[in-house]
Amino acid sequence: MNRRGVSLTTAGSFRAACHMEIFTSPKYTRPAIVTVAGIHHHAARIRIKTDYGRPGNLAGTAASLYSNFMIRVRFAPSPTGYLHVGSARTFIFNWLYARRNGGTMILRIDDTDLERNTEASLRSIFEGLQWLGLDWDEQYRQSERLDLHRQLAESILAKGLAYRDFTPAAAAETDDTEKPHAAGAWLANPGQREMSAEESDRRAAAGEPYVIRFRVPHGSGEVVRFHDAVYGEQSKSVDDIEDFALLRSSGAPTYHLASCADDVDLRITHVVRGQDHLTNTFKHVLIFRAAGIEPPQFAHLPLLIAPDGSKLSKRKHGPVVSVTTYRDSGFLPQAFINFLCLLGWSPKDDREKMTREELVGIFSFEGINRSNAVINFTEEDPFDAKAVWLNAEHIRTMPAASLSEALLPVVHAAGFAVTAEKMAQITPLIQERIRLLRDVLLVADFFFAQELAPYPATELIPKKGDAAMALRSLQKALETLATAEFTHDGLDAALRSAAESLGIKAGQMFEPIRVAVCGRKTAPPLFGTLEVLGREICLARIEQAIAKLNS
RNA sequence: GGCGCUAUCGUCUAAUGGUUAGGACAGAGCCCUCUCAAGGCUUAAAUACGGGUUCGACUCCCGUUAGCGCUACCA
Known part of the structure; x- marks a missing residue:
């Protein structure tokens, strides 16, 4: 156990007396458990040790410590399309950071x-x-929190840090934003900013409609820094x-307002x-x-882009930008997570294949680089x-039983009736031969189908051999297999001596x-x-092959 | 146009100012082998360009070029 003493800085009469200690396991492979000796705060996993104990107050202090110390991150998608691979990566990095540090993962639907x-x-x-198997601890929907957003806008307006802009929306649209603006001219809507209270x-x-605009x-x-x-x-x-808008004339918040208001309210500590x-x-x-709030910490992620350098978009690049495409093509969730993590982030050693647990153990912002990463696909x-x-690497290293379980629904979906027992027998034979789950259909089809797909008789003729040799081999095989012990080793011995x-x-x-066969x-x-x-099947198929050669 | 960000093999990336610029994928070749895989070995491949600073620059500074982002009553 590694022990770090941290002075308590929360307000209150116990400031001087309280002392908090954080215990973390070696190498930080587990979430930091905030443990302060003395009383135990179950939810927070905080215990506090003081020089003079007053338990009632300490519980409050523990709660406030918890809120000040625990990391809270959020993933905030706007539901305007399927789950994009870039969004998925953003979720993963947030999640990894939360899980790594014992923080809270929040899903916030930005649907303003x-x-x-x-x-x-x-x-x-x-x-x-759900497919990725990533969870979250709290969930919110911005559209249910509009009052909160409006209140913030109103309070900023009341402080004189924002103003009402009565410019009609239609007029604003005619202000051609496509055209380059003359220097300085684009910063304000003339007259509105200076309007008297x-x-x-x-x-x-x-009742005249207006938007509330931030008075920069x-x-x-001044220079804004972070x-x-x-x-x-x-x-x-x-x-x-x-001067950007905070509140639309409809009363709905803009992204900037809603996002910040919620980040404040949800006590987000890190915006990733x-x-x-x-x-x-x-x-x-x-x-x-x-x-009047201290901003959270920020961590921006390099973008995922297409081979031509453009932003990934469904219109231009098709289904490869959607996470479900990877699922439907037979990617393993953990392999896909692994891949996404390697785009724009590096563990700094030469590791490539990592499990989710390993990623949780090693992830940090330091490993994130600053240039955009290309997802390399072609038509x-x-x-x-x-x-x-x-x-393929994850497929090869996973337990055969798990792989068999993952394969079964793929095979069934293709219309083959295969039992779990049969699949379990087949799996070890193909485990290192498939790269995507759906490859099972290409590699193992002859196990599933009753009748073999038609093939030309010439296929039966071996290299440096002729039809006669093929025929002799098959006839000999027929005899041999009729009596051979049907195990790997038995067949090996019987066929070699044949x-x-x-x-x-x-x-x-x-x-x-x-x-x-x-x-x-x-x-x-x-x-x-x-x-x-x-x-039975082997003999039947060999007989068919012989007939094929003879015809 | 303005502002911001970025620039290492084809792609993903590593390199306290001192390395023969490393690894992985993809490519090529060889080995292993009942085919295919897997595995092993080998190979080709990069610091965008130009200036500085320094004994020494992938690394720091400036410029150029290129790419990306923001510049909405989208998020």
């Missing part, structure tokens, strides 16, 4: 844009997260930040999100400041080769047998295959 949200999209997000109040009271202190020479855990110190002059929000963060810092090959390799008695190489004899030249190892197929 009522017109663009769909329930279907929400379902697809849940579906994706009296006029503003009067027009609002008269232009000309003050520290980003990935991108370092960030700064921007207030003169380069426009895509780098596309990096410049928005200056506005957010301004909002936090206006709300012919929709999946990044490394993703496929990692998937080849010897024919005076041909074992490999040459195996080739026609393999094709006869599997219907193609590439297949899993022969003896195991024969064993699982069983004597």
Whole structure:
């Protein structure tokens, strides 16, 4: 046990007397357990030791310690589409950080844009997260918290840090944003910002629609600063930040307002999100400041982009941007998580294949790099080769029983009636031969189908051999298999000695047998295959092959 | 246009200012082998460009170029 003493800095009469200790396991492989000796705070896992004990008050202190110390992160998707691979990665990094540090993972649906949200999209997000097997501790929906957002806007307005803008929405639209703006001219809607409080109040009271706009202190020479855990110190002059909207004329909050209001209310400690929000963060810092709240910590993630360097979009790149595509193509959730983590983050050693648990143990913001990462796909090959390799790697190293279980529904979905027992026998033969779960259909089809797919008789003829040799081999195989012990070793011995008695190489004899039984030249190892197929099927298929050669 | 961010093999990435610039995937070749895989070995492949600072720069600074992001009453 590693012990760190930390002074209690929360307000209250116990400040001087309380002492908090954090116990963490070696190498931080588990969530930090905040344990303060003395009393035990179950929910918080906090115990407090003081010089003079007053348990009632200590419980309160423990609770406040908990809220000050525990890490709270959120994933805040807006339900306007399926779960995007980039969003999934953002979720994963938040989740990893929370789980790594014993924090709280929050799912917050950012659905303030009522017109663009769909329930279907929400379902697809849940579906994706469920497949990935990632959980969360608390869940909120922004549309249910609109009062909170409005209150913040009103309070900022009351402080004079925002103003009403009565410019009609239609007029604002004609202000062509496509065209480059003259320097400085784009920062404000003329007249609105300087409107007297009296006029503003009067027009609002008269029912004239307006948006509440943040009054950025232009000309003050101020520079907005924040520290980003990935991108370092960030700064921007207030003169380069426009007066952005907080509340729409409909009374609905904008993203900036709602996001900040909720981050405050939910006591978010770390905002981990895509780098596309990096410049928005200056506005957010301004909002936090206006709300009188210390901003959370920020960590922006490099973006995931397409091979042509453009942002991944469904319109342009198709289904490869949707998490469900990976699920339906036979990726393992943990392999997919592994792959996503390797895009934009590195454990700094040469590790590539990692389980979810290993990732929890090793993840940190330090390993995140700053440049965008390409997901390398093409039209012919929709999946990044490394993703496929990692998937194969996870398939190979997982217990055969688990793989068999994962394979069964894939096989059933393709219309084959295979029992779990049979699948369990087949699995070891194909485990290192499939890269995606759906490959099972290509590699093991001859186990499932009653009738072999038609194949040309010439396939039966071995290399450096002829039809006569194939025929002799198959006839000999027929005799041999009729009596041989149907186990791997029994078949091995029987067939090798059969080849010897024919005076041909074992490999040459195996080739026609393999094709006869599997219907193609590439297949899993022969003896195991024969064993699982069983004597009856093997003999029947060899007879068919002989007939095929004779015709 | 303005502002911000970024730049190492084809791709993902590593490298306290001192390494023959490392690893992985994909590619090529060889070995192993009943085919296919898996595995082993070998190979090719990068610091965007130009200036500084320094004994020494992938690393720090400036510029150029390129890419990305933000610049909505979208998120």
